[in-house]
Amino acid sequence: MLRQPLESGVIELARARVSARFPARFLLVLAANPCPCARANGAAAKACDCPSLVRRRYLSRLSGPLLDRVDLQVELAAPSRAELRADAKYANTSAVAAQRVKAAREATARRLAGTPWRTNAEIPGSALRRVWALPAKVTRSADLAFESGQLTARGLDRVLRVAWTLADLADLPAPGPTQIGMALDLRLPGRWQ
Structure with a gap:
């Protein structure tokens, strides 16, 4: 039941004589035990x-x-006590994270000005490949994952959207191989195992 609203951002209800469309853009967070x-x-x-x-x-x-x-599928292992302690000095405050997100959204808004989209998540795959096409040397790792069957066409589009978001967070004009690699790591859990 969630597949269509996740894809289109709309819930469509059709009954005998009436049909209705409701906006349904939402953030779905799933968690599962192994x-x-x-x-x-x-x-x-x-x-x-x-x-x-x-x-x-x-x-x-x-x-x-x-x-x-x-979009993001991450496997998490239970942290050790030492990892929890060490991580504290690298964690950002909420204020710092909010400022980074604000700056990234402003970069996205500048890039998408004049289009019907406001966020990277809303950009159709066809527009990603035509309007914001990246050089083959940048997308090589994602293309290989697609050709090997690790990614579907939909998954490839999602990797590209996440890579654009990572570029916006890093204040880059476009994703590079690093952002594509990071997006793949966030999409394909355990790919280095």
Whole structure:
């Protein structure tokens, strides 16, 4: 039921004599454990006794077509106490993060001025490839992931949108290979394993 609103940003209801359209742009955040017992990640993986068939069945409850519409897919391992302590000195405050987001949105607004879109997420794939086409040397890693079947066409478009957002956050005029690589890492969990 979520696939169409995620894709179009609209909910359409059709009944016998009436049809209605409702705006439905929303941010969907999903979280899932790696297995039913939730112990199969990081250092605690040794405590998990779920058979692999049970794990596969558990994770297959999230359909491929739904996951294809999720921009960021990140696997998180349970952090150690030392990692939690070390991370504190690198964390940004909410005010710093808000300022970066504001600056990125302003960059996006300048680039999209005169178009019907306000955010990178709204840009259709065809416009990404025609109006804001990136050189092949920049998109090489994403193109290889698409050609190898790791990405669908929809997934490739989502990687490009995330790469543009990363470029806006870094105050760059366009994404480079680094932003494409980061977007791929956020899209294809475990690709370096």
